[in-house]
Amino acid sequence: MFQIIFLLSLFLSISNAANQDFCVADLKAPDTPSGYPCKPAATVTVDDFAFSGLIAPGNTTNIISAAVTPAFVGQFPGVNGLGLSAGRLDIAVGGVIPLHTHPGANELLVVTQGHITAGFVSSASTVYVKTLKKGEIMVFPQGLLHFQVGAGKRNAVGFVIFSSTSPGLQILDFALFASNFSTPLITKTTFLDPVLVKKLKSVLGGSG
Amino acid sequence: MFQIIFLLSLFLSISNAANQDFCVADLKAPDTPSGYPCKPAATVTVDDFAFSGLIAPGNTTNIISAAVTPAFVGQFPGVNGLGLSAGRLDIAVGGVIPLHTHPGANELLVVTQGHITAGFVSSASTVYVKTLKKGEIMVFPQGLLHFQVGAGKRNAVGFVIFSSTSPGLQILDFALFASNFSTPLITKTTFLDPVLVKKLKSVLGGSG
Amino acid sequence: MFQIIFLLSLFLSISNAANQDFCVADLKAPDTPSGYPCKPAATVTVDDFAFSGLIAPGNTTNIISAAVTPAFVGQFPGVNGLGLSAGRLDIAVGGVIPLHTHPGANELLVVTQGHITAGFVSSASTVYVKTLKKGEIMVFPQGLLHFQVGAGKRNAVGFVIFSSTSPGLQILDFALFASNFSTPLITKTTFLDPVLVKKLKSVLGGSG
Amino acid sequence: MFQIIFLLSLFLSISNAANQDFCVADLKAPDTPSGYPCKPAATVTVDDFAFSGLIAPGNTTNIISAAVTPAFVGQFPGVNGLGLSAGRLDIAVGGVIPLHTHPGANELLVVTQGHITAGFVSSASTVYVKTLKKGEIMVFPQGLLHFQVGAGKRNAVGFVIFSSTSPGLQILDFALFASNFSTPLITKTTFLDPVLVKKLKSVLGGSG
Amino acid sequence: MFQIIFLLSLFLSISNAANQDFCVADLKAPDTPSGYPCKPAATVTVDDFAFSGLIAPGNTTNIISAAVTPAFVGQFPGVNGLGLSAGRLDIAVGGVIPLHTHPGANELLVVTQGHITAGFVSSASTVYVKTLKKGEIMVFPQGLLHFQVGAGKRNAVGFVIFSSTSPGLQILDFALFASNFSTPLITKTTFLDPVLVKKLKSVLGGSG
Amino acid sequence: MFQIIFLLSLFLSISNAANQDFCVADLKAPDTPSGYPCKPAATVTVDDFAFSGLIAPGNTTNIISAAVTPAFVGQFPGVNGLGLSAGRLDIAVGGVIPLHTHPGANELLVVTQGHITAGFVSSASTVYVKTLKKGEIMVFPQGLLHFQVGAGKRNAVGFVIFSSTSPGLQILDFALFASNFSTPLITKTTFLDPVLVKKLKSVLGGSG
Incomplete structure (x- = not known):
């Protein structure tokens, strides 16, 4: 019922049509606002x-x-x-x-x-x-x-x-107390006590 | 440290600012291309x-x-x-x-x-x-x-x-054999045998 | 009425402003989720x-x-x-x-x-x-x-x-009968007869 | 091979799942930024x-x-x-x-x-x-x-x-000469001659 | 040079084409995920x-x-x-x-x-x-x-x-201390001192 | 209250999670439809x-x-x-x-x-x-x-x-009179007078 000519002619005309059902990330290339460049489809498994x-x-x-x-x-x-x-x-x-x-x-x-x-x-x-x-x-x-x-x-x-x-992922405690967010700026913008801020920074490794 | 005036002035100026963190569907309203209209925020739980x-x-x-x-x-x-x-x-x-x-x-x-x-x-x-x-x-x-x-x-x-x-959700068997897809069109566009198509339609409830 | 100074000053200030009305694909570069990188505008015709x-x-x-x-x-x-x-x-x-x-x-x-x-x-x-x-x-x-x-x-x-x-472009017959979709999985997930599946695969070149 | 119970159980669980493959416009409802509300699917032909x-x-x-x-x-x-x-x-x-x-x-x-x-x-x-x-x-x-x-x-x-x-669809001649764009503003922002502007307005029906 | 027939024929064919350059919000209608329904263009100024x-x-x-x-x-x-x-x-x-x-x-x-x-x-x-x-x-x-x-x-x-x-607009102090966020949950999820939390809540009006 | 083990275990598991809060353009790389590739986060200030x-x-x-x-x-x-x-x-x-x-x-x-x-x-x-x-x-x-x-x-x-x-940024006068837009095509598509077009082109530097 089917013949080789069907496959050949149809396959030829659509051979470049099947791109980008997906775009598996090439993580070694630089990221873009829409995501990473695609690795070649032939290497995707x-x-x-x-x-x-x-x-x-x-x-x-x-x-x-x-x-x-x-x-x-x-x-x-x-x-x-x-x-x-x-x-x-x-x-x-x-x-x-x-x-x-x-x-x-x-x-x-x-x-x-x-x-x-x-x-x-x-x-x-x-x-x-x-x-x-x-x-x-x-x-x-x-x-x-x-x-x-x-x-x-x-x-x-x-x-x-x-x-x-x-x-x-922005963890509040990390943003405040494990970062280089200066204690004066933290206290000024959060109304937290500077003594508390310094104590939590010493535990979580914050600086500034 | 804080005073009522802080709350009043700040709250007043931002009272209309906090809309649409979310938009819970009002399923009784007609859908739109971007989704359903939002139910009133005050009724959201x-x-x-x-x-x-x-x-x-x-x-x-x-x-x-x-x-x-x-x-x-x-x-x-x-x-x-x-x-x-x-x-x-x-x-x-x-x-x-x-x-x-x-x-x-x-x-x-x-x-x-x-x-x-x-x-x-x-x-x-x-x-x-x-x-x-x-x-x-x-x-x-x-x-x-x-x-x-x-x-x-x-x-x-x-x-x-x-x-x-x-x-x-388009289930292949349902699209073909539980729908009103006419048997001649199915066989013409899928190359499936009409006997098979009719048999599966009789089981799945398709018409046409 | 117009003077060179108009052109110079205005052109200078907007010389970098006219980018990306379009982004003709550089098909030799890797694709991204938003499309291909742009070929240089100067080479576009x-x-x-x-x-x-x-x-x-x-x-x-x-x-x-x-x-x-x-x-x-x-x-x-x-x-x-x-x-x-x-x-x-x-x-x-x-x-x-x-x-x-x-x-x-x-x-x-x-x-x-x-x-x-x-x-x-x-x-x-x-x-x-x-x-x-x-x-x-x-x-x-x-x-x-x-x-x-x-x-x-x-x-x-x-x-x-x-x-x-x-x-x-996903052609149903090709997805089923011209692919490496294994016959047992096809019959299990479509309820088609394995004899039919094998016959169509032999015509369309499917394996598995 | 298939039985009624298949249809019943599967249909029941997905009966609400098939919405919005499409959203045919109800043009009598107000437009939204994403388009018109959808007319009921049951009335779509x-x-x-x-x-x-x-x-x-x-x-x-x-x-x-x-x-x-x-x-x-x-x-x-x-x-x-x-x-x-x-x-x-x-x-x-x-x-x-x-x-x-x-x-x-x-x-x-x-x-x-x-x-x-x-x-x-x-x-x-x-x-x-x-x-x-x-x-x-x-x-x-x-x-x-x-x-x-x-x-x-x-x-x-x-x-x-x-x-x-x-x-x-913004036709340049209509925007300039068939609109209520005032002649002084047109001439000031396009450097076209006011006599020309007025002539074209008289032909195209512009005012202002 | 121009004639009425131009305007008539062209205007007639595009009379419905010019919709939604903009969509000024009808704030009395319910919001949608893409924004508010549009007020009628004829009422826009x-x-x-x-x-x-x-x-x-x-x-x-x-x-x-x-x-x-x-x-x-x-x-x-x-x-x-x-x-x-x-x-x-x-x-x-x-x-x-x-x-x-x-x-x-x-x-x-x-x-x-x-x-x-x-x-x-x-x-x-x-x-x-x-x-x-x-x-x-x-x-x-x-x-x-x-x-x-x-x-x-x-x-x-x-x-x-x-x-x-x-x-x-999510103000950190308001989210924590002017809300109904329970003190035990705040302290558990922020490691802040409950005494401090309660003090700030009393100032900012928080409950819970 | 906090211990090093917290930091180590939590940091390790999320070390790759914090990518692309932002994507500062690497302007030396080719643009894409979604924007420029990102410069390395470590070099961002x-x-x-x-x-x-x-x-x-x-x-x-x-x-x-x-x-x-x-x-x-x-x-x-x-x-x-x-x-x-x-x-x-x-x-x-x-x-x-x-x-x-x-x-x-x-x-x-x-x-x-x-x-x-x-x-x-x-x-x-x-x-x-x-x-x-x-x-x-x-x-x-x-x-x-x-x-x-x-x-x-x-x-x-x-x-x-x-x-x-x-x-x-498409400035109307530049598009018409500072470009290579041919005078016959301009006059044909705008109904402006060719004498005027040529005069403005001579001032603004247009050709064609």
Whole structure:
């Protein structure tokens, strides 16, 4: 029923038509505002589209009893140009993902184990908080301060997905106390006590 | 240190400034190309941003031994305007999410239980297939045919997140055999045998 | 009335202001998610913005009695960054552009000769079909299965324009039967008969 | 092989999932920045996606010996939300589509009959001009002054497609001489002679 | 040279073509993700496109010795759909615009009087600070914590322009201490001292 | 309270997460449709985000008694990817910024000194004109012809901000009379008198 001539003529005419269903990042090239240049399609394999780095729990034996493992474009080049990236949250009992923002993306959280109390603060200074159980999802609009806290008697796990391949991550304590933000400017722009600022800087490694 | 005058003057000047951190869908209003009109901010609660409909497994006692449960904007109005939505896949042993596309979104799959063999076909007719285990993620570029198949000896569960609040869902078998697509046009445009087409239509309920 | 000083002063101050009215693709550079890097403006000529490759009819002496000739960014670098590309359809009597999708673009068809029966299937499994005559136009939303079939007693010609410089082209038969999509996975995810799948693969060159 | 339970369970879970493959304009509702609200999907027919208004030639028995017939969203509601619209150019011998811009869209011209000399002026004051024959296409970047002139010994026809559903159309002569643009402001901002301005206004109906 | 027939024929064919050069907000209609519905073009005047609310200095006789006056879409409906809005900063000697983010927009500051020390903190916890004088401009990427402080011996004035009509405004102190953010959750997610939190809440009016 | 282990574990897991809060242009690399490639974040300083080139007035001792000084991405690489750029207008008494368009951006004008009469023409040939004083702002939708004219008895200054890093600038007189636009094509497409066209070309340096 089909003949070789069909394949030849049709294939020839569309041979250059099938470009850029996807654009797997060439992370060695410079980034652009729309993402990284594409690696050659001929070198792309299924392993560019799948990512195993979120299988293992993050190490929560730290002061926050929690860990964030990113699968942004820098770790997972297959998301380049697709407007999506991901991460894994591990929160031990009593653990906390400190108050933070993602300046470049909306976030959707899927709780896959345990209970997580999550919340965000709007521009109108309203706080939206809820304790989520396994299978529940919640969204956090771009750029708003939000947090996740362990809420049960066992470790909690969540997966977060972002509406950008480079959501960014600005942790409030790090921005203030682990940066080179000068203490006079911090106190002037936050009304926090300079003694407190200096103490937290000494712990978190801030300067200035 | 702070005084009422601070609050008053600052609040007054910014009282109209805090709009549209979010735009929770008013599903009773007509949709627009950018999404639904926003319900009034004063009526928004945290329950608009959280969704419990994916907690329970879908019913897989059917012929495909699988189920898809959507959390698109129609079910989860809090995603309106955020460029994200979600769904839950339940795949019993031997189950299958049939070949389909999402015409309006890229997809990111998180396997949260069991093993899933997933794949997609590119415009260049290359098939990218991989068997994923719990914690692995995979992306499926917009509009490309893809599938998920149970791959282990126990039920598998996955969460899918989309880069749109209305990703759409075009199941190949439904488009061909559960629609009003006329048999002569199907056979002419797919080269499938009309006997086969009629048989599948009789099963799936297609007409034409 | 005008003086040289006007030109000098005004030209000097705006000499760097006139960049990127356009961005003609440098096809030898790697693609990015937003398109190809721009060739230097000084090397751009009107021939970058015009394309003659759609003047000649495609060769329809093949099994589908039809041809698709693309003017995507790969063929027509002047469209780079403009969110538009084009193609030409030639459909001999009885010819058919098989069922396919453009995963990356909406499509607008202009019939310029003869009659074409065109249609698409929505996510809701509704088929929208119409026979178009010369001068009629029709749109096909992104990612949905659609087709064009010759409908008159003479050759038909149409021009298709896409809302992207890289619309992609996924022909259903090629995705299934001209790819490396394994027969067991095809039958499992489409419910097609394996005997049929193998027969079509042998014709179209599929493997797996 | 298939059973009713398959259809029931699968259909039920996705019944709300298939929204907004498209958004046909409800032109009686107020426009929004992203386009018109969608008419209910249940009332959509194939005639919303096809448009017959460009079949007939425009009337060129006028002073420019040319006509532009639009198929923007206001005429062709099926393009709403798809980022595409169209128009038809009829240019009699010696006719001209006067210098104009589309402030809201890039343009792709397909010549379908005769010869058209087309050109645009860049921000760098370079003019790109070419005489196109039947089957040739040319792009005009957004917002730049451009024109089409009949170039042969018979009537010419072209179809133009835009990267927006509302490209706008600013005809230079109309902006200056058919508007309420005051003559002193015109002469001050264009250096044209006031006598000339007044003469052209009297012809084209301008005031001010 | 021109004749009535020209005007009539040309005007008739394009009478519906000129829609949506702009979309002035109808603020009484519900907002959408892309902005407010448009008020009828016939009711639009130049006063929709101009805004006088930033002429007068804001009242800086408050505890921060500063004021922010917004010209977002809620105040200035002409920006609707244009992806731009503005604001005025008045900073008396020693005044401060406290640490804040705009979750929905990039910002460009133009200093028009006096000296302003401005800075932002990146996701990598680097602080970029500079003292700007009259005529200097500075950009602040979306969603990042930033501040402006008076730096001279006289009042300073700046105009800020945003890449969105609804940039939002999340003032850190207000999010923490003027909201219903519960003290236990604040201390858990910021490591601030609960005594301090309660003190600041009592001043700023926070609850919880 | 905090311990080193916190910093180490958290920093390690997010070390690659903080990319592309911004993308300062590497102007030596080729431009792309989304902007220039990013210079390495490690080489970025605050001086990339601030720009001093608009402090000094432009030279208005020319025939238009006005000057435009751009701060587009070519001058101010920190705006790359941020969708914003700026410029400074200096208009001496009687000066004029001639009729022009920005094909790639909406514009927001802030008057910072004196009085400016500004206006634009819509696609519907309506002219919106207003005389603005210090502190007033006005928007000009993308691609529409507009102008600014000195309106008082002293020099006027304005800052313009654009919704793109590359707004472009097409000055009508330059497009017509300082370009290689052939006189026959100009007269044919504008109905201007060829004698006038040639005279203005001789002044402004046009050819063709």
